[in-house]
Amino acid sequence: MKLNVTEIRQSLALGGALLLTLAALALQGCDRADQEAGLPAPGNTPLVVLSAGIDGETPAGTRAAAASTRAAVTTTELTTGSLALFLRGAAGTGYADKNNLKYTYTAAGTPSKWVAIDAANTLYLGAEQASVCACYPHNGDGTCNDPTAIPLTSQAYTATAANLSYDTDRTLDGTGTGCKTSFTLKRAYAKVNFTFTRDNYPSAGKLTQITLANCHTKNTLNIRTGVYATATTAADLSNTVSLTIPADKTPVATADGDAAKNSFLVVPGNIPDYAGATGMGAEVVLTVDGKNVRVLIPKTTLAAWQAGKAYNIRIKLTGTGITLGTVETKDWTTDEVKADGNKPFVPKLP
Template sequence: MKPVTTLLSITRLLSVGGCLLLGSCSQGEDALTSGASGNARIPINVEASLADVVTTRTAGYTPVPSGGAIGVFRTAPVTADSPAQRDVKYTYNGTKWSPESEATQIVVGAENATLCAYYPQGSVSFTANTTQTALTVKDYTAADDLCYAHKPVQAQVNNANRAVSFLMEHAYSRLQFSITRNSTADYPNACKITSIQMEPATAGSEFYTARTINVGLPATNGSQLTGSKAASWTLNTAALAMGTAGISKGATDTSIDKLFPPQAFSANVGTKLTLTIDGKNQTVTVPYAKLTGLKAGEISRIMLEIQGTELVVESVQIKQWSTINSGTHDSTLD
C-alpha cells in the first residue's frame, strides 16, 4: 500500500504545482469553497434579514421576502485595479441569493472589506460616490420602508471569509394619527378635518421633515443623520375622507400613517398640533413626557379626541415596528 500512497502524494503535489505555474486554479471551485490565498479577488456569498417583532414579542429578524432585493456597497479597500463597488443588486428567490450579474458582483481580496447594504434595492438614490441618501416625510408603504445594515454581522470579510450576513434595521420612524369624534359631546357641524399641522411648542426647537442618512454609519454615530431644522409640517387632508365626509359621532379615523426621519425632540419641549375642523383651528399640545421624539424602527400613534369644541390628547402609543402584526406590542403613555 505504501507505493500507492506515495504515488497519490506525488500526484497531488504535481497538480498543485501545475496550478501555481499556470495560474489556472486561482478562481477554481476549491478556492471558492475553501477560501483563497494571496490577494485573489473572490465573490462574496450574501444573505440578509429584516428587523421585526417575532412571535415572542421581542426584537428579532425575519427573512427578506422571496423576490426581494438588497443593494450592497463595498467602499474599501479601494485601489486602481479594485475600485469601489456601489449599489450592487442581490435578489432572493426564496432559497438562495444571487447577484444581478457575475460581472458586477461584489468581490473581496485578502484585505478585510468594508461593506454595507440597504433594502429594497432601487427604492432610493444615493449621492454620487457616497452611501448617503435622503429621508423625507411620506406616506407609509412597504416599498418606501428603507432598511439598512451599516456593516455585516461578520467582523472580517475577505477572500478566505466570504460569507456575508446583513441584519437590516429600519431607517425611518412611523407616525400615525387616530382621531375620534366623541360619541356624546355636542358638536353641531360635520367635523370635516382639512388640515393637520405639527410643530414644536417652542419655536426653533429640534424638528425635522427631511434629513440625510449615511447607511454606512451606525445609528450611534453623530454624523449618520444630518439636515436643517424645520419650523413645522402641514398635511392637507381636504381630499381625504376626513376632509370630504367628515368624522361621524363615535367614529375614529386612522388613515394617517407617515414615514418620518428619525429625530429626538428638544428636551422638555412638547409637540403642538393644530387641526382645521370645519374651517376653524383647534390646537392641542402633546406633552414632551408622552412624545420625546420619533425613533427609527418605532411607530408613534397619537390618539386624539374631538370633544365638542375642544381637542384632547387621549394617549400616545409607542411600539416596535412589526410587519407581522402592527396591532400589538404597544406601550401606551396616557
C-alpha cells in the same frame, strides 16, 4: 527540405489554430482582469448573501408593561425586492469602492437567495478583508451612492425605496466562510399614525389635512455605522386626507400607504423646543370641517422620534376643542405616552 502542398496546408492550419488559441487566451485574460478590477490579487470570489430580514412589529403594550417585560422585536425574512450593497477596503488592500450594487431575491437560489442582477453589480471579495453594508430597498435614482450620507426626508408613508432600512458594516473576505453573510435590517425612520374619536362634537367631523409641525424633515444617515448627522432645520409635514370621524365614538385611524388617510415617515431625532411655548415640542394641526385646530405635545410626554418606532397619537374631538389622549409606540415595541391624568390631549381652537 521541401514541403509538399499537403504539409504546407497542415502547417498553415496549425499556425492559424495557435493564433486563435492565443487570441482566446488574451480575451480570457482581459475578462478575468475586468472581473478582478478593484480586488487584491488573487481574488474573484463573489459574495454569498445567505438571507436578509427586517425588524418587524410586536403587539401593542403599555409603557409600564414595556418597562418591566418588553416583548422581543421580531425579524421578518425578506422574500421580495432588491438590496443595495456597498463595499469599502482599507488603504493598501487593493479594493475599489463599490456603491449601490443591486442584489435581487430569488426563491430558487442555492445557497444564496439574493443574487446580483448582472456581472457589473456582483460584489467580489479578495484575499484581504473588506467592509460591506447594505440598505433596502435598492434605490436606482443615484441618491444612495455614498453610504456615509444616505439622504432621509420626512414624508407620507410609502413602501418604496424612500422607506429605508439598513444593516451596518461587517468584515468579509474571499475565503470559504468569509465570503458569506446575512443581513438583519434596521428601520431608518420613525412611523407616525393617528387615531381619532369624537364626543359631543356638533359638526360633520370631516378631516381633510393632518400636519405634524416642528419636526426635522431632512437629514442624512451613515449606514456603515448607523449614526445620523445632526439635524438642524425644523419644518412642517403635511398630508391631505379624506376621513370622517364617526359621531358614535367609534375610532378611525390613519393607515400605512392609504392615500385617503396615510400615515407619516419621520426623520428620527430630538424634537425641537416649540417657540413661545415652554416645555412643548411637537404640534399636530388638523383641518376639520374647514377649520384648523391644534395640539401641542409636552416634551415630557414625547421628547424624540426614535428610529424603528411606530407611534400612534390618539386625538379626540369634543364640543370645545380637541383632546390628546395617548401616544403609543411600538417596534415597527409599544409604550404609551400619555397626557397628565391619563387623558387624551386636547387641541386648542384657533
